[in-house]
Amino acid sequence: MSRAVKKRARAPLTRERVLLTALSIADARGLDAVTMREVAQRLGVEAMSLYKHVANKDEILDGLIELVMSEMVVPSPESGWKAGLRAKARSMREVLLRHRWAAVLIESRVSPGPARLRLHNAGLRVLREGGFSVEQAYSAYLMLDSYIYGFVLQEVCWPFEPEERPDVAESLRPAIPPDEYPYLVEAMNFVMTRSLEQARRGVNSAASYAAEFEFGLDVILDGLERASSVS
Amino acid sequence: MSRAVKKRARAPLTRERVLLTALSIADARGLDAVTMREVAQRLGVEAMSLYKHVANKDEILDGLIELVMSEMVVPSPESGWKAGLRAKARSMREVLLRHRWAAVLIESRVSPGPARLRLHNAGLRVLREGGFSVEQAYSAYLMLDSYIYGFVLQEVCWPFEPEERPDVAESLRPAIPPDEYPYLVEAMNFVMTRSLEQARRGVNSAASYAAEFEFGLDVILDGLERASSVS
DNA sequence: TTAGTAAGCTTACGTCGTAAGCCTGTCAAT
DNA sequence: ATTGACAGGCTTACGACGTAAGCTTACTAA
Structure with missing residues (x-):
């Protein structure tokens, strides 16, 4: 049968x-x-x-990394290195926000799975074909990845929908006397009023820090462009 | 008595x-x-x-974060925001490399201890007094911290003295066929030959990626300067 | 003198990863 | 048709972990 x-x-x-x-x-x-x-x-x-x-639990964790990594967009050099890397960065952020546990996991173990290698290779390729030297490409790629992971790590540490955020901030307030940390409180107030506004407009929580992410991304990509053309 | x-x-x-x-x-x-x-x-x-x-183990972990955070240089606005933030960034990297376990710990829990708050407050202050708006300062600070933590996280993932690095790379090589990942291999070769050279010159392992770190730091600080003066 | 209390100790529970070995159904070779 | 290997699941058990509950001791204040 x-x-x-x-x-x-x-x-x-x-x-x-x-x-x-x-x-x-x-x-x-x-x-x-x-x-x-x-x-x-x-x-x-x-x-x-x-x-x-x-084999063991670690292999499961490495497998999880591979699964997450394979969700990320692999950049292609066709539309230029800037567009390619920007797309890669946005995709990485989306994926890492979808799997909020993934960023710390990825950053706390070396697991050279195929998906990860493919992503690195493609990113470096985009830079190389964009005219970067090996050394420049390496520095640039490392910098971009640092920013992306670092940003998302901070983002998932504050793991709340925009409308919950003010409550959490409120619960933190006793630990933060305004006269001792005036600039911090100022910044917090800014973020919180914006969160409230976003909650009212029903903004997706993932989009919430998109402006800051894009700001940093632009600074980096523009800076890389300048650095590569100067040399 | x-x-x-x-x-x-x-x-x-x-x-x-x-x-x-x-x-x-x-x-x-x-x-x-x-x-x-x-x-x-x-x-x-x-x-x-x-x-x-x-109270429990978590309190110990939070205490560790505070100890590490209190080792970091608190920037002062005296010599300008750029110098202040550069000093803070270098100090953070040094401290996080000295305590290689700290970066993941810090990035995986929210613990608003005084040392951490003080550092944030001082960083934001330096930016505000440098002429940044609240929103600009927030974005800039977030960006810089993202880069620093992200960079060091990648650095401690490759936790080897320069002279050990080639051996590790060698052990990884079977997993990385050069024809599938040519650009990755190219970059790895670059890093490895440099590591060998550094090992020969007896370069401190902490200093090993200093050039890449400084490169990214310059890109960011210059970019922030431009972004703030344009607006 | 004594009662209270703070600090350290003992025992024990439930959870975790996993080593070692058992059991059974499947299938290839005789 | 018989058998024997073996793959894939199960059972039991161990040591390490965080920590709840309650005990003991020794110092202190009344």
Whole structure:
């Protein structure tokens, strides 16, 4: 009889199903909720069964990185290095905001999976074909990635919808006497009034810091252009 | 009798001693090695005794953040915003490289401790007194911090002395076929030959990526200058 | 003298990753 | 048709972790 049909009800466990389950747990309840036992339970299986398809938990984490990385847009040099890198940056931010746990995970382990390598290679290529020297391309790429990850990391540390933000700020206020930190309070007030306004207009929470992100992105891309043409 | 003298041999446990012990463990063996039992043992005490001085482990982690943050140079506006922020950036990088575990910790939790608040306040102040509007200052500060943390995070992910680096690169090579990732390999070769040269010249490992860091820092500071004077 | 209290200790619970080995259904070779 | 290997799941168990609950001791204030 054809092997595809006669199998028992439960779908066969595979490495891919393990990783996808882990991904959905992480998205729903955070990285800490990704537990061998929890992943197993969602698959209707015992924890130790996972080890037939995955060496250990670290391999699951590396797999998660790969899954996230493969969602990112790979830039192509066709429309110029600036447009390519801008698209890559925006895509990275979107993906990392969609998987809020991912940025810290990525930045806390070296895992040279294919998706990650492909992304790096494509980014460097765009710069090289845009006329950057090897050294320039390396510096520029490192700088851009630093900014992107750094920005998103700060963004996900403040993990609230615009309309919740003022409440959180309020709860923090006792720790922040205005006379000791006047400039900080000034900035906080600015952000909070804008958050309130955004909440009223129903602005998507992901778009909330988009202006700041784009500002920094422009500064960097323009700066790189200047630096490359000067040399 | 004076209370300071008659105490038993063991120095009294205090919150500060707990935090300093945790700090030295983290520096020596990484953040994962910071365990209630381990901290206690180093103090010649049982794990549960720590709870008389700290609420829980999270409070220890927040305490570590504060200790690290208080090592960072607080910028003063005297010599201009550019010099002030450059000094702050360099100092932050130095401190974060000295405590390689700190960057991920800081970026993965919101802990508004006084040292952190002071640093933010001072940074924003420098920008405001340099003529930036509230909004500009906020964007600029966010951008700079993003870059700094992002850069150092990548730096500590590659946690090796210059002379070890080529070996590690070699061990990674099988995963990276040159024909699939030519631009990546090109960049890696560049970095590796430079690392070898640095190792030969005995360059301090912390200084190793200093050139890239300074490059990005210049791009950002110059870009901010332009952005602020245009508006 | 005594009652209160702060600081350290003991025991124990539930959760985690995972080592070791068992059980059973499938399939290829005899 | 029989058998034997083996892949894929299960069971049990261990040591490490954070920490709740409650005990003991020793100093202090009345």
